[in-house]
Amino acid sequence: MRHRRFLPNLSLLLAFDAVMREGSVTRAAADIGLTQSTISRLIQNLEEQLSLPLFIRHRKRLVPTEAAHRYYRDISAALDLIQRSSMSLIANPEGGTLDLAVLPTFGTRWLAPRLPQFLSAHPGVSINLTTKFSRFSFDAEPFDAVIYYGQDDWPDAAHLKLFDERLTACASASFLAQTPVSTPADLGGMVLLLLPTRPDAWAAWFRGQGVSVPPQVNGMMIDQFSMMIQAAISGMGIALLPDYLARVEIAEGRLCPVLTPAVPGNGAYWLAWPLRKKELKPLQAFRNWLSTTQA
CATH class of the missing domain: 3.40.190.10 (Periplasmic binding protein-like II)
Known part of the structure; x- marks a missing residue:
């Protein structure tokens, strides 16, 4: 469960981020288009929610505590991640992440040299590669698909033949x-x-x-x-x-x-994926690309 106390409103975090980044309430207010009094009130609300002082008030200035510096490192990274994810989604709504298991030598010698073509055509999609020698269950492992050698017999999966060996x-x-x-x-x-x-x-x-x-x-x-x-x-x-x-x-x-x-040879290279993930957008894009890629 996510507890509301530990999830401050985004407006509070943006005000805190701006003060830490700009070094003053005045510059923070100008940066995000709010008044100084509003920035000060948001900072106070954040401190009340966390039950922790983040700034020392000194001659109308907010001096960040050591706790504020630690908090800022995490909050700044989290805000950057949210912003990048939102920008990526807007730029490429068909994007996403594909977790792929692959044979090690096949991955380094066949797939890796061709992947830039796919990523260039699908800039919003990222692929996480993990090498796997032996078979596994999609129910027990967090993979969206696997590239393997053999026959089209992966349990409870759909298959795409890449090429015969x-x-x-x-x-x-x-x-x-x-x-x-x-x-x-x-x-x-x-x-x-x-x-x-x-x-x-x-x-x-x-x-x-x-x-x-x-x-x-x-x-x-x-x-x-x-x-x-x-x-x-x-x-x-x-x-x-x-x-x-x-x-x-x-x-x-x-x-x-x-x-x-x-x-x-006696087998072929296959892409297999669990039936429940057939509508996954990154998987659909990757599957369509593989179907037109030359061996």
Whole structure:
């Protein structure tokens, strides 16, 4: 509950803010268009409501107490927040805040470079990003939506497909110079870097190379694509990356593709949101933008 005693009328707070900011009743009155006597009366009413003196009266001047200085820091920030929120609402009534859960590497490497386009088109909308590896319940977590990898099976949610995952195997140039790869069979005995959340990814990649039975290989588990990329650059093995990641590393010359690139994977990237939030304006704007954004 909000108690009225601790929520002074806005006119009282504006008068207090003006006196603190301007340093005198005279200048405060001119600043907000009231008479000096009205400013003095509002300050007195505020002190009575708080049961606390905020100023020392000295030769017709109001000298703020230490308590007044502490109170002013908070009240000034609160008034600024109210003003900014009101201005934002008037400038963009379709704005608001979207709390989004996202996979870490997807967020940094795919979403973040594209977000300025969205924010430029929707200046009133702000997005809060939180990384999430595992699934959660929208009833238990304060998220408006999630971007995840897999199938369209998030419980009690609506879904928008962003794009299918395609896989590219990559290794450093020095690694391939020492252990050339001309056919899928050449990967036999090599170290293949694995992501625990993609246990069948290498099998899908070998199918994309036309091989139904993969050769015997050595696997090394790494729990994030960013770490896998660095491991491959260091020559620890061959990384299997989503094509949107592999393209960046290949273009920068840090990794080289192995055999046929961009073969179909087993899943896709999805936006999911709870059914109860389908009318949320920031979510609608974000969803519409994603539906027209190229992978």
